[in-house]
Amino acid sequence: MLAALVAATSPSAQAQQRLLVITTSPDLKSLVEAVGGDRVEVESLGQPEQNPHSVEIKPGQLVRVKQAAMLVRIGLDHEPWLARLPALTATVVDASRDVPLLQTETPRLRTARKAHTHAYGNTHYWLDPKNAWPITASILAALADLSPADRAAFEARREAFLSRLEERLAAWEGVLAPYRGARVVVVHDSWSYFAERFGLRIVAAAEPNPGVPPSPGELAALLDRLRGSDVRVLISDPHSDPSLVRQIADKGGVRPVTLLPSGRDYIGLFEENVQRLSQALKSGQ
Amino acid sequence: MTELLLWPFAAGLVLTGIHVYFGLHVLARKVVFVDLSLAQVAALGLAVAILAGHPVQSDAAYWYAFGFAIVGALLVALARPYEGALQQEAVIGIVYAVSAALGVLVLDRAPQGADHIKQLLAGTILTVTPQEVAGLAALYAGIGALHLLLRRPIMQASFRPQDMPHAHLLLWDALFYASFALVVTSSVRVAGVLLVFCYLIVPAALAGLLATGFVVRLVVGWVLGAALTAGGLVASWVWDLPTGPAVVAAFGAAMALAALAFALRRLTLRKSGLLASSAAAIAGALLLAFPQMDQPWLDAIEAAVPPLHTAFLSASERTTRDETLGSIARAREELTRLRALEADVRWNKVEMDGEKAERLRQYLAGKGEISAGDALVLRHLHDKARARQRYMLGLPLLAIGIWGLWALLRRRAA
Numbered sequence: 001m002l003a004a005l006v007a008a009t010s011p012s013a014q015a016q017q018r019l020l021v022i023t024t025s026p027d028l029k030s031l032v033e034a035v036g037g038d039r040v041e042v043e044s045l046g047q048p049e050q051n052p053h054s055v056e057i058k059p060g061q062l063v064r065v066k067q068a069a070m071l072v073r074i075g076l077d078h079e080p081w082l083a084r085l086p087a088l089t090a091t092v093v094d095a096s097r098d099v100p101l102l103q104t105e106t107p108r109l110r111t112a113r114k115a116h117t118h119a120y121g122n123t124h125y126w127l128d129p130k131n132a133w134p135i136t137a138s139i140l141a142a143l144a145d146l147s148p149a150d151r152a153a154f155e156a157r158r159e160a161f162l163s164r165l166e167e168r169l170a171a172w173e174g175v176l177a178p179y180r181g182a183r184v185v186v187v188h189d190s191w192s193y194f195a196e197r198f199g200l201r202i203v204a205a206a207e208p209n210p211g212v213p214p215s216p217g218e219l220a221a222l223l224d225r226l227r228g229s230d231v232r233v234l235i236s237d238p239h240s241d242p243s244l245v246r247q248i249a250d251k252g253g254v255r256p257v258t259l260l261p262s263g264r265d266y267i268g269l270f271e272e273n274v275q276r277l278s279q280a281l282k283s284g285q
Numbered sequence: 286m287t288e289l290l291l292w293p294f295a296a297g298l299v300l301t302g303i304h305v306y307f308g309l310h311v312l313a314r315k316v317v318f319v320d321l322s323l324a325q326v327a328a329l330g331l332a333v334a335i336l337a338g339h340p341v342q343s344d345a346a347y348w349y350a351f352g353f354a355i356v357g358a359l360l361v362a363l364a365r366p367y368e369g370a371l372q373q374e375a376v377i378g379i380v381y382a383v384s385a386a387l388g389v390l391v392l393d394r395a396p397q398g399a400d401h402i403k404q405l406l407a408g409t410i411l412t413v414t415p416q417e418v419a420g421l422a423a424l425y426a427g428i429g430a431l432h433l434l435l436r437r438p439i440m441q442a443s444f445r446p447q448d449m450p451h452a453h454l455l456l457w458d459a460l461f462y463a464s465f466a467l468v469v470t471s472s473v474r475v476a477g478v479l480l481v482f483c484y485l486i487v488p489a490a491l492a493g494l495l496a497t498g499f500v501v502r503l504v505v506g507w508v509l510g511a512a513l514t515a516g517g518l519v520a521s522w523v524w525d526l527p528t529g530p531a532v533v534a535a536f537g538a539a540m541a542l543a544a545l546a547f548a549l550r551r552l553t554l555r556k557s558g559l560l561a562s563s564a565a566a567i568a569g570a571l572l573l574a575f576p577q578m579d580q581p582w583l584d585a586i587e588a589a590v591p592p593l594h595t596a597f598l599s600a601s602e603r604t605t606r607d608e609t610l611g612s613i614a615r616a617r618e619e620l621t622r623l624r625a626l627e628a629d630v631r632w633n634k635v636e637m638d639g640e641k642a643e644r645l646r647q648y649l650a651g652k653g654e655i656s657a658g659d660a661l662v663l664r665h666l667h668d669k670a671r672a673r674q675r676y677m678l679g680l681p682l683l684a685i686g687i688w689g690l691w692a693l694l695r696r697r698a699a
Binding site: 220 | 395413633
């Protein structure tokens with residue numbers, strides 16, 4: 001009788017024991033799941049289609065944040081909206097902690113306009129698959145602190161995930177190898193880490209300041225540069241201004257390709273982006 | 286310049302053509318904000334279209350926007366007979382606020398659309414295509430022809446509604462607002478909400494100040510609209526500014542100039558004396574009390590007449606200033622040269638080995654902001670001069686201002 005009762009309640013008891021983890025982006029959710037497996041329940045505050053800089057928190061999410069054992073964030077100045085949340089009881093993991101950052105030069109006075117100036121360095125670091133190593137290491141450390149009994153299981157899961165990622169990374173590098181050193185133009189400067197990993201050279205960003213459309217002078221200079229160059233591909237984001245993309249593509253003679261800066265499945269995100277990019281580079285040759 | 290700005294200019298002319306006409310009507314009807322309200326309803330329609338799975342630039346999305354705007358237009362038309370109980374302006378405001386909030390709710394379910402709708406409302410007149418301009422011109426020619434054909438009742442509904450039976454008024458109002466909704470939906474797609482609002486109101490308002498009679502005002506408005514479009518576009522090119530906001534600012538400047546001209550016409554010698562004395566007294570008092578505060582008026586005069594600044598420096602300070610200015614100029618020149626070189630390397634115009642190119646990039650990124658030290662020296666000299674100007678300029682200014690006020694006011698009392 002008692003055994004039957006225990007058996008009947010144990011699934012819900014186990015569900016209660018699962019750690020609730022909140023992430024700010026779906027990419028981080030995918031990485032936490034890769035390490036935590038069935039020991040965690042993960043929810044992302046931001047959606048892949050959303051602008052990560054301006055997420056509006058809803059009451060239901062606020063309740064979940066308060067219940068969470070752990071919150072994982074991109075860090076730097078990527079989520080200004082996070083500061084408006086009430087004080088957290090959860091362990092906060094800054095995923096950027098051990099990541100080598102790019103573009104950390106902080107201008108003191110702005111006498112010249114610069115592409116996408118982040119105060120602490122470019123924040124789109126998850127777009128280099130190699131950065132999954134330090135990110136998952138931070139996640140692993142925090143999860144193991146919260147649930148020491150599962151440390152070995154977390155470590156094994158992380159190893160398995162990283163070896164699968166390593167294998168896929170080799171395949172992606174193989175697909176993009178013929179285009180190593182290719183010069184590309186981006187609309188928004190979110191592709192530095194990705195470009196660095198796969199050997200692309202970003203020569204310019206069409207939006208000198210993110211969100212502010214280029215002036216006619218800047219646009220003219222860009223088109224002028226494009227016409228005499230070997231650049232064949234323009235990388236845009238899903239939320240880039242379509243009329244700006246069309247104008248640069250038509251007048252500059254480049255092929256536009258939309259890459260996804262964020263996705264629900266970390267490995268799937270790169271599969272998709274590598275396929276889109278290789279097609280664009282191939283037909284642009 | 287002409288290659289990039291030709292089509293934005295053509296788009297501006299087309300917008301001027303139809304919007305000045307509607308603007309005169311809208312001003313007569315005293316419903317200035319109806320345009321912003323309908324644009325917001327159209328944006329709600331776009332959000333719903335995105336939720337239904339249509340891309341933001343698709344024809345389907347356009348028809349959604351138009352459909353919603355028509356409903357908004359009918360609401361405004363229906364509200365007019367009840368003007369006594371509820372102002373039409375209140376209905377317009379409510380439609381604006383509620384559709385903006387509904388838009389947020391809809392976009393919460395379709396987050397991919399949020400940025401596109403923001404871009405749409407901000408406008409992208411710089412990247413308008415010839416096809417878009419031609420489409421707008423054809424559509425607006427059709428609407429213009431319809432209004433020309435039906436001019437008698439439409440004019441009456443706007444300018445002499447009291448002479449019209451209620452049932453007729455409702456019919457013509459519905460037609461007016463429906464065609465206006467079509468114009469707003471189509472224009473906002475190309476130029477954005479702010480610019481469309483300016484095309485609607487500013488030339489018509491200025492024409493109302495300068496001329497009388499509908500046709501004369503229409504022509505004056507067209508000329509002003511075309512001139513201000515050209516002015517804004519040139520400013521955007523010369524000063525390297527985002528195009529849509531630059532044209533809006535040109536419209537704003539025209540309005541400010543007109544206001545200033547009207548104010549000057551009513552200004553007597555005595556009034557100008559009082560104004561100048563008050564300004565001098567306030568400026569002097571501020572300089573005296575807070576010498577280190579930003580004094581933009583003094584900065585501007587010093588920039589135009591440097592001796593006003595250098596006169597308050599010692600000889601050795603003047604030498605330091607000249608040397609610093611020279612060093613800044615040289616550094617700026619060098620930086621421009623290196624930046625151009627770095628861009629040439631990036632674009633593969635100039636060969637440079639990888640390591641050297643990276644060193645150059647890092648040098649420029651770190652240097653980025655030229656000679657912060659030099660800027661600091663200038664700032665220090667500026668502060669020193671201000672400390673001396675505090676009494677030598679501030680006191681006389683205050684005294685002149687108070688004396689002027691006293692003399693002018695006493696004369697009146699006498």
